[in-house]
Amino acid sequence: MNKVGLFFGTDSGTTRLIGKKIAKLLGADLVDKPLNINRATIDDLLQYDVLILGTATYGAGELPGVANNAKDGSWIEFLPQLAGADFTGKTVALYGLGDQEKYGDRFVNGMAKLYRIFKDLGATIVGEWSAEGYTFTGSDAVLDGKFVGLAIDNNSQGMLTDARLSEWTAAVKPQLEAALTASSQVG
Numbered sequence: 001m002n003k004v005g006l007f008f009g010t011d012s013g014t015t016r017l018i019g020k021k022i023a024k025l026l027g028a029d030l031v032d033k034p035l036n037i038n039r040a041t042i043d044d045l046l047q048y049d050v051l052i053l054g055t056a057t058y059g060a061g062e063l064p065g066v067a068n069n070a071k072d073g074s075w076i077e078f079l080p081q082l083a084g085a086d087f088t089g090k091t092v093a094l095y096g097l098g099d100q101e102k103y104g105d106r107f108v109n110g111m112a113k114l115y116r117i118f119k120d121l122g123a124t125i126v127g128e129w130s131a132e133g134y135t136f137t138g139s140d141a142v143l144d145g146k147f148v149g150l151a152i153d154n155n156s157q158g159m160l161t162d163a164r165l166s167e168w169t170a171a172v173k174p175q176l177e178a179a180l181t182a183s184s185q186v187g
């Protein structure tokens with residue numbers, strides 16, 4: 001499909017809100033309507049060659065799901081559908097929500113889980129983000145000094161959210177567009 005699919009996992013809705021803002025900043029011509037991962041099937045994801053995937057972090061640095069009190073289910077319940085899926089040739093940009101004041105030793109670790117899962121399935125991950133300007137002490141989502149995707153802390157740095165969204169979407173947009181063009185040429 002010649003558009004970007006955006007799927008998010010949330011409990012209290014912030015990751016949905018941020019997903020909507022990302023979609024709006026990138027434009028409806030480029031990004032389809034964001035969909036909660038608890039309503040998605042593997043075929044919904046696989047119809048896209050380019051994806052934006054978002055998640056909150058719960059529990060001991062985990063993805064959201066029933067086990068972490070996301071009563072409507074979330075990424076944890078979706079993961080079994082990924083068994084055997086092939087994301088080779090697909091491009092994925094990630095964003096993660098967390099709270100670095102309360103959970104500063106495992107800030108946005110859920111995004112690290114998505115990174116590992118989709119990289120292992122063959123996806124090319126784009127949209128790394130500088131770790132400067134944050135106060136966390138530990139995060140699995142930092143590799144070689146950078147976040148593997150956009151880290152948003154709407155709890156303790158909410159005043160920085162809109163600027164981070166503008167900067168990240170501006171940086172990632174050409175990468176998403178290039179990936180779409182490349183995939184449409186492959187067929």
Ligand SMILES: Cc1cc2nc3c(=O)[nH]c(=O)nc-3n(C[C@H](O)[C@H](O)[C@H](O)COP(=O)(O)O)c2cc1C
Pocket residue numbers: 009010011012013014015016056057058059060061062097098099100103106107108109154155
């Ligand atoms: C019980 C609980 C555990 C959490 N654990 C973490 C964590 O380990 N790491 C982190 O960065 N944020 C953690 N958070 C913060 C949430 O990820 C953050 O508030 C996020 O914005 C929630 O997104 P949502 O509204 O989409 O569910 C936790 C929050 C709660 C309530």
